[in-house]
Amino acid sequence: PPDLIAWRARPAGRVGFHNDCFLASDTDVGTYDEDPALRARQRAVMQALGDIAPFGGETCNPADEAGARPRTDCADILGEGAAFNLTYLNDSYYRRAFHERWIAGGCMDQVRRSMGYRFALGAAEVPQRTTPGARFEVSLAVQNLGWSRPMNARPVEIVLVHAETGEVRRLPASGVDARDWGPGETAARLGVATPVDLAPGRWRVLLALPDADPRLVGDARYAIRFANADDAAKGQGWDAALGAFALGAEITVD
Template sequence: MLFLSSLLCVLLCIKTAQAAECGSCVDPHAVPNTYVVKTYHESEEHVENPHRGFVLQLVSKHSQPKPLTKAYLDYLREHDGLSMIWRTFMPDTFVTSPLSEEYLNQVRHDLEVLASASFTAIIRFEYIFEHREPPPYGDASKNIVLHHISQLKPIFHQYERVITAIEAGFIGAWGEWFYTDYFGMPKPYLHEAHYEPTTGLTEKALRDRKDVLLALLNAAPKSIQVELRYVAQKMYLMGTTPTTFQDVQRGTDRARTGHHNDCFLSSDTDVGTYRNKAAEYPYLAKDTRYCVIGGETCRVTTNHRHECPTATKEMAMFHWTWLNEGFDEDIYKVWKQQGCYADVHKRLGYRLTITKAILPKSTRVNDNLCFHLEFRNSGYAAPVKHLKFYFILKSTSGSQHYAAQVTGVDVRDWQPGYTHTVVSSVHLSHVHEGQYKVLVSLSDPLMGDRADYNVLLATTGVPLYTQGLNDLGHTITVSGQHTASAGCASISAWKPPAHGHYSRVFKGSFH
C-alpha cells in the first residue's frame, strides 16, 4: 500500500508539474485562501448516458422485416430507462448470395433511426435464430460471411457514432459461434486428439474463425470493438496476455476484441461459456478493464448463482457494460425481489461523478487559470469510447461560452473505485471582464454537437440535463489585466451543443 500511495503521489506531482510549466498551479494539500474547495455528493438518479446500461434485443429478419421506429425507441426510454438497444440483423435470405442494396438500406434505416432518437446500439448479424436438429444448421460459408462483412464496412463507418460494439455473430445458431455447418463444432472435453485443447476446436476451425474476427476488426472503425462469445477463443486467437491501457491507446486488435456472454450466471460454467474457469476468470477480470463485455442471462440455476450476491460481484469483477433486460425475466424477478435490480440499472457500464473541485475565486484577463478536479467512477466499467474533456466558462450576464479542451484526459482508463484527477491551466487571453460559471463537458468527438450524447455526471446539482453539460456550482470573477503571459492553451469562444430532446433521467418504477 505504501508503494501504491507513493506512486499516486508521484503521478499527481507529474500532472501538477505539467500544469506548472505554463503558470503555477494550486497545491491540493495547501490550498491558498484565493481558491475555493468544493465537495460534491453522488446522486441517486438513474442518469441515461450513451454506450451503457440495460438493452432490449430487437430482431429483424430480411424475410420478415421489423424496422425500428423513433416512437418505439422513445417508448423504451420513457418506460424502461433505456438509451441503448441490442439490434440483431438477420440476412436470412442471403445465406448463399451477396447482400442486396435493398437489404443494406434496411440496415442504414435502422441505424439512422437510432441516431434520431439519440440511442446507441450493440449490433449482431446472424443467419438463423434457432437450433435445428439434425444438421445442417443453416448458417453461411466462410466466403459468404467475408463478402457480407465487406459489404457492411461502409455502413459501420457511416454510423460509427451510434455503434457501441459489433458482436462477432455470423457463425452458427443465433450468431453464437456454435451449431455451425462450416466453422467446426467444439468438443466438450479439454483433451481430444486433433483438437486444440483450450478451445475444443481444430486448427482449421480456429483459423477460419480468426479470419472472420479479423475481417470484422478491419471493417469496423477503430473506435468500435468486436465482441466474441467465448473467452477461451479470444485467449487462443489474441494471446493470453490481458489487454493493457497501452493496447487501448495503440488501438491493437487485442484491445478491440471484447466479450459477450449469452448465458451469464445460468450454470457453473455459464452453460459452456467457460471451459477452464481457473484460467479464464482471472484473464477476463483483467481483460475487461479495457474491453467491453455484455450479454444476457438465460435461465435460473439450482445453486443460487443467479441471485444478487453473485450477480453483482461478477458484474463488478468482469466490468459489465450492458445486459439484455428481456431475457431471462425469471432472474430479473429475483433481482427485483432481492433489491439489486435498480442498482444494476445505475451501475452497468460507467457512472461518473465529480467529488472535489479546487478553483480560484477570481482571476484577471490574460492570466492563467489553474483548476484541480477529482472524479470517481461508481459503475462496473470504464467508458467504452474516448471522450473529449472541456473546461468551460459561461458568462452570467449572457450566453457567451469560452472553453478549452483538456488534453491528456482519457476516460477509457477511468476504472471503477479510483480517484481520477484532472489538473490543468488555461490562458484567459480571449476572455472579457465579468463573472463566469464553471462548467465541464464530456463529449463524443463524433457527437459533440448533440447534447443528448454528452456524458452527464451522476452528482447532485451538477448535470444540466438538456444542455448535456455539467455545472460545478462555482462562479469566478475575471477582472483587470494581467501583464505577463504564459504558454498555457488559450480558452476561446465556444459554441455549446444544441439543447437535447430528452430528460436524461429515468424516473419510472422497477417493480
C-alpha cells in the first residue's frame, strides 16, 4: 500500500514481513502489485525492511495465479533469500515446485545454513595482561555467513576461566551490539572492565552471547553457537557447558 511504500525503515521499527507465496510468480500471487513499476518499488521497500526486521514465509502453488512464472531454481532462492534477508521458510509447503528442485539442484543445504544469522569468528586480539580495576579491549573480526542478523538484543560477554583453579567469571562487554553484525564481516571492539577482586594468574578467554531473558541467560542451550569448527591446535572451540567459544587466547592478571 502507498503508506507502507512511503514509510522509511528505522532501527526502532519492529514490523516484519511474512510472504506466504515467496517466489511463486511475478507478483508472488498477489503479494505485490501487477504494475511492474509499482511492484519494483514495493519489493525495494520490503528488501530494506528485511535488513532490520524479520522476513520469512512460505512458497505456494503457482497455479493459484493464471500465467504465473515461478522462480524455482537454486539461483532464485539464493539470490532472493540474500536480497530479502530471509530468516525462515515453511519446510512443508509447497515442496514439489520449490524445495524438491533445490534439493535436486544441490543447494538445499546452503539454503538451510544461510537462513537467519550464522556467526563465525575470523580473528581475535586479546591483550596479554591486565590489572584489577583496569579496563581492557578485545578486538574481533566477526563473519556473518547468514542472510540476516539477530533481531533481539543479546548480552555480549567475555568469559574468563582461571587456568589453575577453574574459576569462571563472566564479564559484560560494552560498546558492542550483536544486532549490528549483519551479513558479511564486522570489526567489533569490546570494552571490558577487570573486576577489582579478580584473582591473579592466567585466565583463558572465551566469548559468549547468551539469551537476554533472565530465565534463560544461564542456559547454554540458548546461547548463540559460533559456526567455527573446533581447532585444538589453536585452542579454539565451543564449550557446551559454558555456552561460549574459546578464543584460543589467555590474559594474565597481575
